[in-house]
Amino acid sequence: MSHWREMSPRRILQSFALRCTPGRKSILQILLQSEQALTQDQIADRLARRRRPLNKVTIYRSLECFLRAGLVHQAYQQDRIWHYELAHRCGKTQCHPHFSCYECGRTFCLPEVSVPLATGLRAGFVLVRQKVRLEGLCPDCQQQPADVPAESPLS
Amino acid sequence: MSHWREMSPRRILQSFALRCTPGRKSILQILLQSEQALTQDQIADRLARRRRPLNKVTIYRSLECFLRAGLVHQAYQQDRIWHYELAHRCGKTQCHPHFSCYECGRTFCLPEVSVPLATGLRAGFVLVRQKVRLEGLCPDCQQQPADVPAESPLS
DNA sequence: CGTCCAAATGCAACTGAGTTGCATATAATT
DNA sequence: AATTATATGCAACTCAGTTGCATTTGGACG
Numbered sequence: 001m002s003h004w005r006e007m008s009p010r011r012i013l014q015s016f017a018l019r020c021t022p023g024r025k026s027i028l029q030i031l032l033q034s035e036q037a038l039t040q041d042q043i044a045d046r047l048a049r050r051r052r053p054l055n056k057v058t059i060y061r062s063l064e065c066f067l068r069a070g071l072v073h074q075a076y077q078q079d080r081i082w083h084y085e086l087a088h089r090c091g092k093t094q095c096h097p098h099f100s101c102y103e104c105g106r107t108f109c110l111p112e113v114s115v116p117l118a119t120g121l122r123a124g125f126v127l128v129r130q131k132v133r134l135e136g137l138c139p140d141c142q143q144q145p146a147d148v149p150a151e152s153p154l155s
Numbered sequence: 156m157s158h159w160r161e162m163s164p165r166r167i168l169q170s171f172a173l174r175c176t177p178g179r180k181s182i183l184q185i186l187l188q189s190e191q192a193l194t195q196d197q198i199a200d201r202l203a204r205r206r207r208p209l210n211k212v213t214i215y216r217s218l219e220c221f222l223r224a225g226l227v228h229q230a231y232q233q234d235r236i237w238h239y240e241l242a243h244r245c246g247k248t249q250c251h252p253h254f255s256c257y258e259c260g261r262t263f264c265l266p267e268v269s270v271p272l273a274t275g276l277r278a279g280f281v282l283v284r285q286k287v288r289l290e291g292l293c294p295d296c297q298q299q300p301a302d303v304p305a306e307s308p309l310s
Numbered sequence: 311c312g313t314c315c316a317a318a319t320g321c322a323a324c325t326g327a328g329t330t331g332c333a334t335a336t337a338a339t340t
Numbered sequence: 341a342a343t344t345a346t347a348t349g350c351a352a353c354t355c356a357g358t359t360g361c362a363t364t365t366g367g368a369c370g
Binding site: 212 | 326
């Protein structure tokens, strides 16, 4: 099943055998309508803006529950903050890569980019999932080159 | 220059134009001798065990300084905690991948594994660095299968 | 319908890695 | 040895995430 956008939050929750509460439906709605991964805070903001404020602990625990069920992904961490997104469209062994801009700090989802699975793993290691994080300059910031962190000034 | 292991901490610091203090030399020594990326806490522990305890803020600021100079990498985050390792052996566009075990939680450096650079980036994006994180079961834990996080129970 | 109970929610208080301000100590230059 | 910019230690702060507990509620069952 990969047409979540066309399913109601209620049906999605039901199909994951999760209790259907107003709070959870709202959170799911926000995630369904977002083009990018969101932090707990961003979710809280958007809920408040829709006159449907929710306690931050409830958001925390709902996401925790969605995570366990596999409905949602902890997509990436930035400055020690997790970003969440629906797990739809994620392949079995890898989600789409994310791209972070050094200049503006924004992170983009790049569903169209493919990275081959790692090869040459030592015997014994079982690869279940591969996560790829790209860094560089986004189209908006490409014009005026940013400070790219030094890699090795030793000559 | 990529033979850091054969250089003294003092010479390495000098070549990066960093002030050479006993604290920094000790931290560098720890990193030089470690096979894997270390957290600030792990570095503190090892310093203490060598009768060379250092205030955690000093460790924090030294690593910050090493980072800026490009001597060290923030290799990966686990449970919101950063791990640091020397930047030697890191290629220009990607460091070696890291492998985290679902079962025991340990993280391994896999310098021998190669992952081709992402292709198909939308026009305008400039890729500077690619970070790859692998997840699965390590050789030790492979025997008794762990709880692999569900991906999509929806049928 | 109404009853009931496991699960969800809100509040307050806690956790802990990281971070900052400031006074003191020290590296390294003169 | 004197000087000064830099590093260090201490204490106090930040803040996303986390936990405990009392209250509310979804939804199953009568």
